[in-house]
Amino acid sequence: MSLTQSARKVPIFGARYILEARLRTMSKWVWIILAVTILNPLLYLVSIGVGVGSLISHNLGSHGIDGVSYLTFIAPALLASSAIQAAQDEVIFPTFQGFKWGRMFYGMNATPQTGSDIASGVFLAAMLRTTLGVGIYSIILYLFGAMNSPHSYMAIPIAIFAGAAFGAVLLAFAAYTENEDKFFTIVGRFIIGPMFLFSGTFYPINALPLVVRFFGWISPLWHAIELGRFATYGHHISATMVAVHFIYLLAMLVFGLFFAFRQYSKRLAK
Amino acid sequence: MSENLIEVSGLTKKFGDFVAVNGIDFHVSKSESFGFLGPNGAGKSTTMRIIAATSQRTAGKVLVLGKDPEIQGPQIRAHLGVVPQQDNLDMQLTVSENLFIYGRYFGLPSKFIRSKIDELLDFAQLEEKRDVKVETLSGGMRRRLTIARALVSEPEILILDEPTTGLDPQARHILWDRLFRLKEKGVTLLLTTHYMDEAEQLCDRLIVMDKGSIMAEGTPLELIKKYSSKEVLEVRFGSDNNALLAPSMQKLCQRMEVLPDRILLYTDDAEELLKEILSAGHHPKTSLARRSSLEDVFLRLTGRSLVD
Numbered sequence: 015m016s017l018t019q020s021a022r023k024v025p026i027f028g029a030r031y032i033l034e035a036r037l038r039t040m041s042k043w044v045w046i047i048l049a050v051t052i053l054n055p056l057l058y059l060v061s062i063g064v065g066v067g068s069l070i071s072h073n074l075g076s077h078g079i080d081g082v083s084y085l086t087f088i089a090p091a092l093l094a095s096s097a098i099q100a101a102q103d104e105v106i107f108p109t110f111q112g113f114k115w116g117r118m119f120y121g122m123n124a125t126p127q128t129g130s131d132i133a134s135g136v137f138l139a140a141m142l143r144t145t146l147g148v149g150i151y152s153i154i155l156y157l158f159g160a161m162n163s164p165h166s167y168m169a170i171p172i173a174i175f176a177g178a179a180f181g182a183v184l185l186a187f188a189a190y191t192e193n194e195d196k197f198f199t200i201v202g203r204f205i206i207g208p209m210f211l212f213s214g215t216f217y218p219i220n221a222l223p224l225v226v227r228f229f230g231w232i233s234p235l236w237h238a239i240e241l242g243r244f245a246t247y248g249h250h251i252s253a254t255m256v257a258v259h260f261i262y263l264l265a266m267l268v269f270g271l272f273f274a275f276r277q278y279s280k281r282l283a284k
Numbered sequence: 285m286s287e288n289l290i291e292v293s294g295l296t297k298k299f300g301d302f303v304a305v306n307g308i309d310f311h312v313s314k315s316e317s318f319g320f321l322g323p324n325g326a327g328k329s330t331t332m333r334i335i336a337a338t339s340q341r342t343a344g345k346v347l348v349l350g351k352d353p354e355i356q357g358p359q360i361r362a363h364l365g366v367v368p369q370q371d372n373l374d375m376q377l378t379v380s381e382n383l384f385i386y387g388r389y390f391g392l393p394s395k396f397i398r399s400k401i402d403e404l405l406d407f408a409q410l411e412e413k414r415d416v417k418v419e420t421l422s423g424g425m426r427r428r429l430t431i432a433r434a435l436v437s438e439p440e441i442l443i444l445d446e447p448t449t450g451l452d453p454q455a456r457h458i459l460w461d462r463l464f465r466l467k468e469k470g471v472t473l474l475l476t477t478h479y480m481d482e483a484e485q486l487c488d489r490l491i492v493m494d495k496g497s498i499m500a501e502g503t504p505l506e507l508i509k510k511y512s513s514k515e516v517l518e519v520r521f522g523s524d525n526n527a528l529l530a531p532s533m534q535k536l537c538q539r540m541e542v543l544p545d546r547i548l549l550y551t552d553d554a555e556e557l558l559k560e561i562l563s564a565g566h567h568p569k570t571s572l573a574r575r576s577s578l579e580d581v582f583l584r585l586t587g588r589s590l591v592d
């Protein structure tokens with residue numbers, strides 16, 4: 015085989031080669047990833063879904079919250095929240111690693127790969143991991159009887175969509191971050207933490223005072239949960255709100271990727 | 285089309301108000317081994333990154349393989365192999381995996397890369413380390429792997445930014461030997477260094493660079509001829525006496541440099557000069573007669589030593 019024909023061209027859709035490399039690195043941790051992906055939902059379901067759920071149905075009857083069983087109520091929320099967490103881990107750490115800890119992105123960028131290719135590859139790998147996580151989670155939910163309404167499966171694409179939206183924004187955030195300690199303190203403690211607490215995962219958000227509901231409104235998780243509940247068991251929200259939730263997540267995805275591509279390229283060229 | 289693979293004129297790079305590269309001109313032709321010799325901060329890496337189409341220039345014209353890196357970066361990079369000053373291998377992957385993924389970044393077929401890996405491991409003398417994690421390699425091995433990695437796409441130009449900095453002498457000699465083989469095979473090399481012996485051994489032609497500007501250009505021999513004498517006599521009288529005694533020896537040589545620890549006397553016959561100095565009644569604590577080197581060229585051009 016001679017290179018004069020085969021190589022020295024700019025590969026089409028170079029991001030797939032970045033994706034390939036990311037998957038290779040992730041495969042080194044495959045057992046840990048699988049263990050976390052399986053154990054996490056099991057622990058959650060046993061402690062909260064079943065434990066808290068039985069308490070709730072004991073007090074309120076089997077149509078305890080929002081007219082459905084507690085497990086049905088939290089299933090879309092658990093899926094979306096697991097998707098967001100998986101996406102978050104797989105964009106933040108590789109970005110810090112690639113720019114700072116191991117500088118691998120600079121090596122990639124010395125080939126025909128561009129900043130946007132590299133950002134896309136990292137993002138796609140995170141999405142695959144997210145999809146895997148959501149898939150496994152939904153099987154476990156199914157086994158616990160939390161996925162038996164006719165439209166339960168709709169929670170799956172909505173969760174992945176939420177993971178993509180949040181992942182895209184954090185991909186950009188991480189690329190702008192020069193000091194990762196600050197990032198973990200500020201973004202982690204003061205944004206992501208409260209956002210997850212006040213997104214209505216375990217109880218409806220309107221049980222909360224108005225001030226903290228704000229965290230829910232900006233949280234992609236809350237929007238995904240509302241969409242998920244609407245799609246899986248017909249949680250009552252207006253068509254306008256359905257559109258708002260959808261557009262909010264879509265906007266996060268589009269703007270997140272836009273700024274991620276831009277900042278990856280800028281930072282590499284610095 | 286010209287024969288030059290790289291053509292640069294008036295290249296300037298500023299970081300804010302700071303001028304890192306100040307209007308430099310040079311060209312590199314096919315199969316040439318071209319070097320940038322200069323101390324830390326001279327602007328070598330900045331220049332390399334602009335040529336390698338990974339950093340944007342502030343002003344000037346740059347053509348690499350007839351293309352403008354600012355417009356056709358990926359197209360140019362498809363033909364380059366780059367060894368950066370700072371290693372950026374993937375520590376979590378093995379030696380062969382690093383070569384493999386790198387070949388894939390160029391879009392090369394897996395089959396081609398697999399056969400290439402054997403050849404590259406042989407070249408880099410890393411066959412035994414094939415399935416070892418990069419984390420565990422020594423500095424010299426990592427550097428050889430980085431060079432092997434840069435060759436996976438059979439580049440037309442190999443760019444090396446300080447290939448041997450930080451290595452011990454033995455690891456350095458192994459690397460020089462590898463680079464010399466590439467040079468013999470006709471690979472166009474572009475390399476930076478602040479070691480004059482490295483520049484002398486590997487470069488057909490070189491630029492002496494300081495503070496963003498080109499001080500001189502030529503073959504190592506030409507530069508030495510032009511800016512230095514044939515030989516040098518280094519004498520030491522002890523740090524207090526060097527400056528004191530220097531004026532009395534001025535007439536005996538063509539030129540002199542008084543450094544804190546020694547005096548360099550430039551002449552065509554160092555042994556003869558030493559005799560003259562001794563018979564004039566000066567008795568240096570130590571003396572060394574040697575041929576002129578690029579270090580002397582740099583000292584002449586800038587008044588400073590290369591390595592501080």
Ligand SMILES: Nc1ncnc2c1ncn2[C@@H]1O[C@H](COP(=O)(O)OP(=O)(O)O)[C@@H](O)[C@H]1O
Nearest residue numbers: 284299304322323324325326327328329330331
């Ligand atoms: N990204 C950057 N931002 C600001 N200053 C820089 C940057 N990169 C290099 N410099 C400065 O430009 C000068 C030249 O640097 P460099 O090209 O790395 O020199 P060399 O490789 O010859 O040691 C140095 O003073 C360095 O501090």
Ligand SMILES: [Mg+2]
Nearest residue numbers: 328329330369
């Ligand atoms: Mg440098």
